[in-house]
Amino acid sequence: MPMATTIETGPSSVDRAAALKEFDETKAGVKGLVDSGITSIPSIFHHPNLHITSTTSHLSIPTIDFSLPRPIVVDLIRSASINWGFFQLINHGIPLSTIQTTISTFRSFNELPTNVRCKHYKRGMEGGFSYSSNVDLYKSVAASWRDTIQIMTGPARPDLNLIPEVCRMELVAWDERAKEVARELMGMMCEGLGVGVGRMEEMTCLEGRLMACHYYPPCPEPDQTMGTAVHTDPCALTLLVEDQVGGLQVKQEGEDGEEFWVDVKPVPGALVINVGDLLQIMSNDTYKSVEHRVRANSEQDARVSIAIFYNPGKRGELDLYGPLPELISSEKPAVYRNFTMREFMGTFFGKELRSKSLVECFKL
Numbered sequence: 001m002p003m004a005t006t007i008e009t010g011p012s013s014v015d016r017a018a019a020l021k022e023f024d025e026t027k028a029g030v031k032g033l034v035d036s037g038i039t040s041i042p043s044i045f046h047h048p049n050l051h052i053t054s055t056t057s058h059l060s061i062p063t064i065d066f067s068l069p070r071p072i073v074v075d076l077i078r079s080a081s082i083n084w085g086f087f088q089l090i091n092h093g094i095p096l097s098t099i100q101t102t103i104s105t106f107r108s109f110n111e112l113p114t115n116v117r118c119k120h121y122k123r124g125m126e127g128g129f130s131y132s133s134n135v136d137l138y139k140s141v142a143a144s145w146r147d148t149i150q151i152m153t154g155p156a157r158p159d160l161n162l163i164p165e166v167c168r169m170e171l172v173a174w175d176e177r178a179k180e181v182a183r184e185l186m187g188m189m190c191e192g193l194g195v196g197v198g199r200m201e202e203m204t205c206l207e208g209r210l211m212a213c214h215y216y217p218p219c220p221e222p223d224q225t226m227g228t229a230v231h232t233d234p235c236a237l238t239l240l241v242e243d244q245v246g247g248l249q250v251k252q253e254g255e256d257g258e259e260f261w262v263d264v265k266p267v268p269g270a271l272v273i274n275v276g277d278l279l280q281i282m283s284n285d286t287y288k289s290v291e292h293r294v295r296a297n298s299e300q301d302a303r304v305s306i307a308i309f310y311n312p313g314k315r316g317e318l319d320l321y322g323p324l325p326e327l328i329s330s331e332k333p334a335v336y337r338n339f340t341m342r343e344f345m346g347t348f349f350g351k352e353l354r355s356k357s358l359v360e361c362f363k364l
C-alpha cells in the first residue's frame with residue numbers, strides 16, 4: 001500500500017524550478033532580460049546572505065613583468081603562487097591588439113540580434129561546445145548575472161561549426177596563442193617548486209583545455225546578485241583576459257585571520273593567472289588555489305572575460321594525479337592521496353560551484 005508522503009519541496013522551490021526552466025527556455029540568457037528593459041531582477045537571481053564586504057583598495061594582486069631575467073620571473077611567480085594564488089602577467093609577448101580583437105569578437109556575438117544568438121543556445125557539451133546562461137543553473141542556490149560560451153579546445157578538437165562564426169577564428173587562434181604562454185608559465189611554476197621544468201607538460205597539463213567566455217550584462221540591481229559566485233577553479237592553471245570594466249575579486253586573509261576581498265584592477269593587455277585546485281594538490285599545498293568571485297556588473301557597458309582552464313589531457317584509469325613524488329619527504333608528507341581525473345571531475349560536478357572543498361575531498 002503506498003504511504004502518504006510529505007513532499008519536501010515547498011511551493012517556493014517548485015516555483016523556482018519552473019522559473020529556471022522558463023528562463024532557460026527563452027534561450028536569450030541574461031542579455032535577453034536586459035534587452036527586455038527590466039528594472040528589477042527576477043528572484044531566481046537573488047543571492048541569499050549576500051555580503052558585499054568592503055574591499056581593501058590599497059592592496060592588489062602582484063603584477064609580474066615576464067620580460068625580466070628568467071630567474072627573477074621564476075622567483076616572482078613562485079612567491080605570487082604561494083602568497084596570492086593569483087597574479088597579472090605583463091610583457092608576455094602577446095600584442096594588446098590580439099587580446100582586444102579576441103574580446104571584441106566575443107562581445108559582437110553577444111550583441112547579435114536575439115533570434116540569431118538564440119540559435120546557438122545549448123546547455124550540453126556535445127561537440128565540445130555550449131552556450132548557456134549559468135553553466136550550473138539547475139545546481140546552484142542562485143543564478144548569477146552572466147551568459148557563457150564554453151569550448152573544449154583539447155585534447156580533442158571541438159566541432160568548429162558549432163562555434164558562432166563572428167568569433168570562431170579568433171577564439172580558436174586565441175587558444176593557440178595563449179597555450180604558448182601557458183607552456184612557459186607551467187615550466188616556471190615547476191622550476192619554482194624545484195621539480196623538472198617539463199614536469200607539468202609531461203603530465204599533459206597543456207592538453208585538456210576548456211575555454212569559458214563570459215558576458216556580464218549591466219545589472220539593474222547589482223547589490224542583489226553576483227556575476228560569478230565565490231569558487232576556486234578545479235583545473236591546474238587558469239589564464240584569463242578581460243576588458244576594462246572590472247569586477248573580479250580575490251579573497252585574502254589578513255594576519256589576524258580576517259577575510260577580505262581584493263579587486264583585480266584591469267590592466268590593458270595583461271593576463272590574469274591563477275593556481276587551480278589540481279596544482280595546489282600537485283604542489284602538495286605549496287601553491288594556493290584561492291577563492292574568487294565576480295561582482296554583478298554595475299557599469300553601463302557589458303563586461304567580457306575569457307578564461308582558459310588547463311587540465312591533464314590523459315584521463316585513463318591508470319593515469320593517477322596527486323602530490324608530485326619529488327615534493328614528498330618525511331618532513332613534508334603527502335597532504336593528498338592520488339586519484340584519477342574521472343574521480344576528480346566527478347567529485348567537482350557532484351558539488352555546487354560555490355563550495356571551497358574540492359581539495360578537501362582528496363586530503364589524506
Ligand SMILES: O=C(O)CCC(=O)C(=O)O
Binds near residue numbers: 214305
Ligand atoms: O570573469 C572573471 O573574471 C572570472 C571568471 C571565473 O572565475 C571563472 O570562469 O572561473
Ligand SMILES: [Fe+2]
Binds near residue numbers: 231232233292
Ligand atoms: Fe574562476
